[in-house]
Amino acid sequence: MSGHPVAAVVCAFIGAVMFAVGAVAQQRAAADVGEGEALMASLIRSPRWWAGLFGDLGGFGFQVAALALGSVLVVQPILVTALVFALPLAAHYSGLRVTPVMWGYAAALSLALAVFLVVGDPTEGITNASWQRWAGPLGLLIAVVVAGVVAGSTVKAPTLQALLLGTSAGLLFGASAALTTHVTELFGESITAALTSWELYAMAAGGVIGLYLQQRGYQVGPLSASLPAFTVAEPLGAAFLGLTVLDERLRSGPVGTVFVLVAVLVMGIGAVRLSRAQAADTDSPAPRDIPHTAETASNDN
Numbered sequence: 001m002s003g004h005p006v007a008a009v010v011c012a013f014i015g016a017v018m019f020a021v022g023a024v025a026q027q028r029a030a031a032d033v034g035e036g037e038a039l040m041a042s043l044i045r046s047p048r049w050w051a052g053l054f055g056d057l058g059g060f061g062f063q064v065a066a067l068a069l070g071s072v073l074v075v076q077p078i079l080v081t082a083l084v085f086a087l088p089l090a091a092h093y094s095g096l097r098v099t100p101v102m103w104g105y106a107a108a109l110s111l112a113l114a115v116f117l118v119v120g121d122p123t124e125g126i127t128n129a130s131w132q133r134w135a136g137p138l139g140l141l142i143a144v145v146v147a148g149v150v151a152g153s154t155v156k157a158p159t160l161q162a163l164l165l166g167t168s169a170g171l172l173f174g175a176s177a178a179l180t181t182h183v184t185e186l187f188g189e190s191i192t193a194a195l196t197s198w199e200l201y202a203m204a205a206g207g208v209i210g211l212y213l214q215q216r217g218y219q220v221g222p223l224s225a226s227l228p229a230f231t232v233a234e235p236l237g238a239a240f241l242g243l244t245v246l247d248e249r250l251r252s253g254p255v256g257t258v259f260v261l262v263a264v265l266v267m268g269i270g271a272v273r274l275s276r277a278q279a280a281d282t283d284s285p286a287p288r289d290i291p292h293t294a295e296t297a298s299n300d301n
Helices: 005-031 037-044 049-067 074-077 080-092 100-119 131-154 157-187 193-197 199-222 223-244 253-283 294-300
Strands: none
Touching: 005 037, 005 049, 005 074, 005 199, 005 223, 037 199, 049 074, 074 080, 074 223, 080 100, 080 223, 100 223, 100 253, 131 157, 131 199, 131 223, 157 193, 157 199, 157 253, 199 223, 199 253, 223 253
């Protein structure tokens, strides 16, 4: 399964680029939707948005191929560079610039995410946990999502709105991921068992609402705010439910666990700092590069 490392690297890089292109295309499409317009109704009529969605699907296909051809230790760190690829693309199409500080935060976040995914790779746990075991942790996660959405709808700063909505969307996608294995097993047993299970509808609801919040985050603020938050929150949400509900355990041991915790801290700080760096660059007054002469003053009047 890991006998083609070069092919795995190539597939992983192609997947990362496709994820980046998909995110940028979706963000550009969402940003073109007016505040008072129906977001999803407008997006499904946008060829650019569909191109972005197909970019995501293509990236997922290359991710699967890369993992089939090579080691997780090689593939996952490459896949998370999608964030680094997305920044210059988004900056190019939005007319903004990627500052050295933003590059530094993006690199640190990507490295920390790679450490979290590789070092913190959990053992397999149970898949058919009872709803009583799901109730507390899933309820807590949903409460965090609701708090993020409420806060995101009340704050005025677009970058903070995008960060909160991206975080909420990522947590919901993480919850859907945690439910996916059991739903797949239920379909293997019988369609009736799957259709009568609460897990199927919870997984679908998490995916649909998460998709809406993700696009809403793309609409209200820059990609450098919503995409890092989404990228971090998705594996954290899945890991939280895996550890608290599904009896998964980290393989890393005491030393590795320290690295995982540090990685989580760096991811959180990196996502926030990256969005703030973008906000500072976006909010900088344009006249700083143009001398405010008497002629420009008269034009202002």
